Amino acid sequence: MDCADETALIRRALEPTRGVQRVEFDLIRGFVDIAFDPERTTEAHLIRTVNGTGLRAHPVGNVDAQLSATADHAHGHDHVSQQATIATAISGALFAAGWIIEGAISDHWLDVFVEHSHDLRASVCYAVSAVAGLWPMLPRAFASIRHLRLDMHVLVCITVIGAAIIGEWSEGAAVAFLFALAHRMEAWSIERARSEIAALVGRGPELVAEGQHAAAPIERWIERFAAVYTPAVTAAALVVAIIPPLVDGQWALWFYRALVFLVLACPCALVISTPVTMVAALSSAARRGVLVSSGAVLERAAAASAPTRAALADAGVTVAGTRDAGMTVQAADVIVTAGDDRAIEFLIVHARRALWVVRQNVAVSLLTKVAFLLSAPFGFAPLWMAVLADTGATVIVTLNGLRLLQGSRVPGFQGSKVRP
Numbered sequence: 001m002d003c004a005d006e007t008a009l010i011r012r013a014l015e016p017t018r019g020v021q022r023v024e025f026d027l028i029r030g031f032v033d034i035a036f037d038p039e040r041t042t043e044a045h046l047i048r049t050v051n052g053t054g055l056r057a058h059p060v061g062n063v064d065a066q067l068s069a070t071a072d073h074a075h076g077h078d079h080v081s082q083q084a085t086i087a088t089a090i091s092g093a094l095f096a097a098g099w100i101i102e103g104a105i106s107d108h109w110l111d112v113f114v115e116h117s118h119d120l121r122a123s124v125c126y127a128v129s130a131v132a133g134l135w136p137m138l139p140r141a142f143a144s145i146r147h148l149r150l151d152m153h154v155l156v157c158i159t160v161i162g163a164a165i166i167g168e169w170s171e172g173a174a175v176a177f178l179f180a181l182a183h184r185m186e187a188w189s190i191e192r193a194r195s196e197i198a199a200l201v202g203r204g205p206e207l208v209a210e211g212q213h214a215a216a217p218i219e220r221w222i223e224r225f226a227a228v229y230t231p232a233v234t235a236a237a238l239v240v241a242i243i244p245p246l247v248d249g250q251w252a253l254w255f256y257r258a259l260v261f262l263v264l265a266c267p268c269a270l271v272i273s274t275p276v277t278m279v280a281a282l283s284s285a286a287r288r289g290v291l292v293s294s295g296a297v298l299e300r301a302a303a304a305s306a307p308t309r310a311a312l313a314d315a316g317v318t319v320a321g322t323r324d325a326g327m328t329v330q331a332a333d334v335i336v337t338a339g340d341d342r343a344i345e346f347l348i349v350h351a352r353r354a355l356w357v358v359r360q361n362v363a364v365s366l367l368t369k370v371a372f373l374l375s376a377p378f379g380f381a382p383l384w385m386a387v388l389a390d391t392g393a394t395v396i397v398t399l400n401g402l403r404l405l406q407g408s409r410v411p412g413f414q415g416s417k418v419r420p
Contacts, residue, residue, distance in 0.1 A: 007032075008223050009053050009140070012147045017041055017049060032057070053147075054139030081187060084136040088180040091133035095173045098125035102170070126169035130160050133176025136183070150230045152179075155266045162259045163383060166252060171383040175263060178387045182394040186272045190279050218358055219274045219295060226267050233265035233373070240377050256383070261376040263386045264369065269393040273361030277401035281354035284405050290336050290347050297333040302351035309344055319344065354404055361397040368393040 007025045010032055014020050019040025024033045034046055043059055050057035101122040134157055141153040156179045163172030241258035245251040278295040285292055292298050297317055304311040312319060312334075320332035336343035372389055 006053075006055060006140075008227055009144055009147065009149060009151065010050055010055065012149050013049050013053050013143070014046070017046065020046075053143040081191065084180075084187070085184060087132045087135045088177070088184050091129045091173070091177040091180055094125045094129035094132065095170075095177045098122040098129065098170060098173065101125065123169045126173035127164070129173040130164070130169070130176040133173070133180040134160060136180065149227075150234050151226070152230070152266045152268045152271065155230070155234065155262055159259050159262050159266075159383075162255065162262075166256060168256070168383065171387075175383065175387045178391040179266075179268065182268055182391045185395060185398050186276060190276060217296070217299060218355075218362070219278070222270060222274055222362070226271055229267060230265075234262070237262040237265065244377075253379075257377055257379055260379075260383050260386045261373065263383060264372040264376050264390060266390060267365070267369075268390060269368065269397050270362065270365040272394065273365055273397040273401065274358050276398055277354060277358045277361060277404060280401050280404040281350065281357075285347065285350055288343075288346060290334060290343050290350075292347070293333050298351045298354055301334070301347055302355045304348050304351075307345040307348045312344060312348070350404075357400055357404060361400055364397055364400075365393060 010025075011023055014023055014034070017036075019037040020034060021037060022033075022035040025031070032050065036043075036046065047057050047059055099122075101119055105119055137153045137156060140151075141157045144151045144154050156175060160172045160176050163169070163175065237258045240261050241255050245254045274295075278298065281298060282292050282295070285298075292301070300315045301312060301317050304315040304317070309319060317333045319334045319336065334347065336347075368389070372386065376386070
């Protein structure tokens with residue numbers, strides 16, 4: 001569970017279940033906390049429901065069970081991740097093979113960018129490349145359709161199928177491969193940040209396990225925005241595909257432009273911009289001996305009026321540190337282990353920087369969408385260029401978020417790991 005699309009899908013899947021009282025998400029470690037009435041539903045039913053979304057779920061209980069489940073889940077996740085990486089590599093290799101075949105029979109290599117020979121051998125390579133690229137996305141896409149929810153997995157699959165229908169195999173393969181590559185980059189970045197937190201020792205993981213599991217307000221805003229935005233742009237793509245050809249009769253042309261519009265509309269960069277940034281920020285803070293329970297706490301810390309404990313308390317953030325031997329881990333939003341004043345100063349500065357990076361990423365994602373969506377109906381770019389533009393935006397926001405892993409230390413503060 002890495003982004004707003006996935007949390008929204010789980011929430012949508014659980015909505016019809018009677019007895020579910022509360023659903024909260026911990027994107028730091030990929031946990032969903034479900035409070036339910038055992039007289040109206042069962043844990044087994046909830047596990048089956050979440051598994052039905054294409055995401056693997058395991059029941060956990062107390063802190064020790066959660067820590068053990070984290071290790072077990074990481075092992076299973078590594079296996080799934082390896083399969084997705086292999087599928088992406090196969091997709092890329094076959095896409096390159098199709099390009100090589102087309103280039104070999106073309107008058108000039110540049111022809112493969114502007115026109116396609118539709119050679120049978122190249123088309124077969126592209127078709128298998130598309131299937132391999134889509135393979136990791138299909139369970140998620142089917143689950144979204146089953147729960148009557150459109151997300152980026154569904155949009156990508158529709159676009160690839162549409163490209164195949166009009167015979168644009170190379171561009172369909174480009175969509176599948178580049179989106180699979182962007183998805184792997186997202187997963188790699190979050191896995192890297194999570195591994196930093198998993199490497200901590202002592203009481204640190206308990207804070208994560210007993211934390212509020214609360215998403216930052218900006219994460220919830222993106223989830224709500226994507227829930228409205230994706231159906232809206234899908235409807236707009238249908239308008240592009242149907243209305244203009246009723247006037248000029250060029251159905252193939254406008255269908256192709258609708259596919260370009262659909263690719264550019266895919267909210268991939270937007271939905272990953274906040275989770276990647278938040279997990280990277282929390283990981284960077286943890287490496288410096290400041291363990292924060294959730295993105296919501298980080299956002300509250302950013303609102304502190306001054307770099308002091310009193311200002312943090314006013315912002316609703318409780319801290320357990322070297323001066324607070326009597327405070328239990330469960331009662332604190334933040335744990336620090338050395339140099340309390342310096343650590344608090346670091347936390348507030350770091351939190352503000354993280355929120356600034358999140359806003360940068362959201363702005364880049366939305367401005368990219370607006371600029372390209374306005375140009376899509378005019379046919380200014382082929383489908384592969386649209387995919388490249390969207391993948392580029394995804395790469396930019398991912399790398400921008402990962403910059404937080406390189407956050408500078410606070411002078412005089414030596415904490416690097418949380419110790420008992």
